[in-house]
Amino acid sequence: MVKNRSVDFFETQFQRQVRDQEYALNPFEILALDYLTGEILDLGSGLGNLSLEAGRRGFRVVAVDASPTAVARINADAKREGLRVQAIQADIETWTIDRSYDTIVAIGLLMFFRRETALKLLSAIQEHVKPGGRAIVNVLTEGTSYLGMFDPDNYCLFQKTELEERFAGWTILESRHQTFPAPEGTRKEFSTVIAEKPRV
Numbered sequence: 001m002v003k004n005r006s007v008d009f010f011e012t013q014f015q016r017q018v019r020d021q022e023y024a025l026n027p028f029e030i031l032a033l034d035y036l037t038g039e040i041l042d043l044g045s046g047l048g049n050l051s052l053e054a055g056r057r058g059f060r061v062v063a064v065d066a067s068p069t070a071v072a073r074i075n076a077d078a079k080r081e082g083l084r085v086q087a088i089q090a091d092i093e094t095w096t097i098d099r100s101y102d103t104i105v106a107i108g109l110l111m112f113f114r115r116e117t118a119l120k121l122l123s124a125i126q127e128h129v130k131p132g133g134r135a136i137v138n139v140l141t142e143g144t145s146y147l148g149m150f151d152p153d154n155y156c157l158f159q160k161t162e163l164e165e166r167f168a169g170w171t172i173l174e175s176r177h178q179t180f181p182a183p184e185g186t187r188k189e190f191s192t193v194i195a196e197k198p199r200v
Ligand SMILES: C[S@@+](CC[C@H](N)C(=O)[O-])C[C@H]1O[C@@H](n2cnc3c(N)ncnc32)[C@H](O)[C@@H]1O
Pocket: 002, 006, 007, 010, 011, 026, 028, 029, 043, 044, 045, 046, 047, 064, 065, 066, 067, 070, 090, 091, 092, 093, 106, 107, 108, 109, 112
């Protein structure tokens, strides 16, 4: 089991959500649904609300997350509904993307690593998207003042335009910057990029 504060934070949150059957898609997952194509890798899938909905729409999905509660929920629901969705419990910091996918999703994940690790993971995502396939990436940016879910040794905030800039040469299908209120008067600022890899 991965030992860091953010993984513990989400494991506790997911245990409560499973108990309360709280499985709503977040706005980034809702946006992502229209851009899914082919075989999908969902990194940092959380409870798998996107992975399972993709499975219901006929996609084959591999979901990866450190939370045992999330992985158990995804695999149980996938089996019950007969979906081609498989969840793997792993520490994404050391897990290697094993092959190429048509779509790789990383919603709300990269900021939970040191900057160097986050950028390496972003490069690995870009490398493992098939030509003509899509990357769907969402991160927290500078301006975010809610830091309660971060492990102090393992996080980074992206610059506001950085994510889109790092997809230079790809076709940008969506690029959004959004601010949401967070506990105790703080805020979260997100950058979301959906980009298509050139075919050659
Ligand atoms: C903000 S949540 C996002 C979950 C989901 N993608 C969503 O949009 O609701 C971050 C997710 O990253 C996972 N995570 C954080 N650090 C991780 C690590 N080192 N290895 C695997 N998963 C990790 C957490 O368990 C959590 O599910």
